[in-house]
Amino acid sequence: MQTSEAASAPPSLDEKKKKVRSTIWVKLRPVYPFIVILAIWQVAAMQAQGNQGRLFPTVDAIVYRAWELVTGPMFRALAENPNLGLFDQIWKLGESPILLHTLNTAWRLPFSFFIAAIVGTIVGILMGRFAFWESFFVPLLSVLLPIPAIAWTPIVVIWSGIGDQTVIVITAFASFLPIAMAVWTGVKTVNPVWIRAAQSMNADKMTIFRTVVLPGSLPMILSGMRIGLARAWRAGVGAEAFAGIRWGLSAGIFDAQEYLDIAFMMVALSVLGLFGFVLEKVLFQPIESRTVIRWGMMEAMGAQDKKV
Amino acid sequence: MVTKISIQNLRKIYDTPERRVHALEGVNLNIEDGEFICLVGLSGCGKTTLLNMLAGFVEITAGTITMDGKTLTQDYDKGVVFQEYALFPWRTARQNVEYGLEIRNVPEEERRRISLDFLRLVRLEEFADFFPHNLSGGMRQRVAVARAMAFDPQILLMDEPFGALDAQTREELQELTVDVWQKTKKTILYVTHNLSEAVYLGNRIVVFVPNPGRIREIVKVDLPRPRDDLAPEFIKLQRHVNDLIRDF
Structure with missing residues (x-):
């Protein structure tokens, strides 16, 4: 009798709690693997003794x-x-080394990517629009694309010396290549029926380019930018180390190697990871959700999995 | 009635290095102003080629097409509705309808008024601010019809516009097309291989046969509108066209 009463009572309060708990869980879900890994790290590091402990510091x-x-x-x-x-x-906080390293990487990388995005878009459009530029650039880019940009570092160092300019050249070059290729592909593969529709309404070539080709190739252009940014990130971090500059997160990591400062390396690596994550969230996701995702053009490209 | 379009001795040959396709030969056709013409025939009979020549997408090999007595130029005002979904995904339904008006530099307020008028005509007023991917296939083609009509074209060219839709939606849109045609009094050329559709819609049905593509016969449809596709005369006519297409 009592049990049946309890079962029929409205469980509103409990349900509310459950709801709150489930929303918190949804937000925390991506974080928990990190907590697990850190816990394992902590336990393992606590086993390390003496000198070994110096090389394998605990999380705290x-x-x-x-x-x-x-x-x-x-x-x-x-x-x-x-x-x-x-x-x-x-x-005085501004004099902290990790902040200086971060700031140096933080302006160099977006700056190089910005240059690459502009030049890459222009070259890609030229290739997509004019057969002359297409036959000029396609062989060049096809040969250059598979070469890891970081391998150019020694040559660039010899030509332009040690310093920011070397890192910027390498980073921008690495990211320019995939962007130009993607813009070219995007411009060339715009759905021809859209162009015919615009032609049938007597739009001239320039208008068609502006109002149909550019928005129509935006999904390809954005995915090219994404690849470009990833390439810039990898090349930039490598170039920092090899170009022998003083300030920059990976320059700092290679410095720290000399002093066996594992903790510094871990901190700098975390900042690098966080940086890429924030760029993705701040730069690409808002642009995509306002354009190609809103227009339903990502499904057409078979990229629903990007929403994770 | 006034002759709107006159097609004389039209010929089209596609020459490619591999082969030579004789797409159209000796096509003669006079289309009156405000007529609803259906072009039917098996695949490869040249009906779409003729439509594309009228749209200016394909060059004429020999013969002439005149409109209002003048040789057809590339940039006359035509409305085209394609079989594929040709709406711009980055524009809302209303912005799609406004595209042709923008090209023509119609002021913004008037553009808005006209586009809403035509969306009302295809009964999609409430969906004006929807992006195409949020609309069903039938709705998209209705927007496409509105876009082609808002441009106030001399003729409307439709290339199997409802071929990809389910039977029920197609019937709905056929009825809507007749309604739009009666209200706007436009000249319509409509390519289809659905014979029931042709008999339902057209004033005249132009029957094409292939190798080389040519007109076999022009069938006049005198049935009163709205037409009943189960009436004996309707079915008789449909059978007649069917025989024309297949036995030659």
């Missing part, structure tokens, strides 16, 4: 090192001059 040691890397200069300055003003304290 890495987190502490991250804190130290960010705030170190500020606390050192405070120790020297306890009366330091708040503004100067914050200013």
